[in-house]
Amino acid sequence: MSDLFSKFDALIEQRETLLSTGMTDPFNLVMERVESPTVAICNGQRTILLGTYNYMGMTFDRDVIAAGKQALDDYGAGTTGSRVLNGTYAGHKACEEALKDFYAMDHAMVFSTGYQANLGIISTIAGKDDYIVLDIDSHASIYDGCALGNANIVTFRHNDVEALEKRLKRIPEGAKTLVVLEGVYSMLGDIAPLKEMVAVAKAAGAMVLVDEAHSMGFIGENGRGVAEAQGVIDDVDFIIGTFSKSVGTVGGFCVSNHPKFEILRLVCRPYVFTASLPPSVVATAATSITKLKQGADKRAHLWANSQKLHAGLKALGFTLGTETPQSAIIAVIMPDLETGAAMWEALLHEGLYVNLARPPATPANMTLLRCSLCAEHTSEQVDQILDMFEAAGRATGCIG
Secondary structure (H helix, E strand, O other): OOOOOHHHHHHHHHHHHHHOOOOOOOOOOOEEEEOOOOEEEEOOEEEEEOEOOOOOOHHHOHHHHHHHHHHHHHHOOOOOOEOOOOOOOHHHHHHHHHHHHHHOOOEEEEEOOHHHHHHHHHHHHOOOOOEEEEEOOOOHHHHHHHHHHOOEEEEEOOOOHHHHHHHHHOOOOOOOEEEEEEOEOOOOOOEOOHHHHHHHHHHOOOEEEEEOOOOOOOOOOOOOOHHHHOOOHHHOOEEEEEOOOOOOOOOEEEEEOOOOHHHHHHHOHHHHOOEOOOHHHHHHHHHHHHHHOOOHHHHHHHHHHHHHHHHHHHHHOOOEOOOOOOOOEEEEEEOOHHHHHHHHHHHHHHOEEOEEEOOOOOHHHOEEEEEEOOOOOOHHHHHHHHHHHHHHHHHHOOOO
């Protein structure tokens, strides 16, 4: 009998080899108690969290929690239905109104996850005989959206404006084209040159979708992302985002000014055929989004944290994913998986949690430790984090 799992044999062997040494499984950590956006109890130890994407620290905001509790009391635990049937409550519409207000756009559509937002929007607006031009380092949900829609996929070298322009010139004349970009790329924390790329895409007659999952709430004067920061938000056709980062809960969305946008509610399969978010979740999301509009002080503090941690790690001798801090993500490059796993465990023993990221999720077969800062991290915690990196780095030989 054929074994459909045989394709995973190399990964299984690699994992078993790592764990046979007694190492903690870096992909199966259990947080026994979460005390705040920046601290949890992991393996019985009080641990600083530096790998949660909780950029604006909204998970424990009192107003956000109160809104969720009230909605749970008023509307129950869930909707048990799709948005196009019985799954649209007042809270879902309020959440979409909050998004429209936050982005100053005409339309907003809430999905059950950020993954489904990319899956649904991309697969619905670009189908067979259409072309999608995307950065080679795009998120898995973007690639899956392309595949679901059966569009022609054309990739270009990461963040290379000239490569994008060349690819667009090869698209058959008259073909409908969507260019998909990300504001912040989640592995290295680098930002896209959206100003130049959007101009190139528009000159070629393409529509543009930007995934701002890792920049919404933090980057830009109003926290609308890299497109806002670079002055091209009005030239972008679709912005995709998630509630599981700066918003502090779960869910996804798309905002747009396209006049025909609302028809997507009837033709987007991951929207039509999925149960809607529970009322308590959309209530927390709407409250959080509204508060993020007034988040200038938190954004400034988060930038200060990012600059301090980046400079400190660089001074210690670590190799980082970007020459300068570009976002709330700071990637520490490891020479190989074994060293990366050892460093991850050494940091955990010090009382620090980061993400261990490995191929195929990472670009260029890198292994890296991904640090995602939070606006609730104090300056003193950043000092502690640097001390922990120094101790773990010296213990594992990552730095001299």
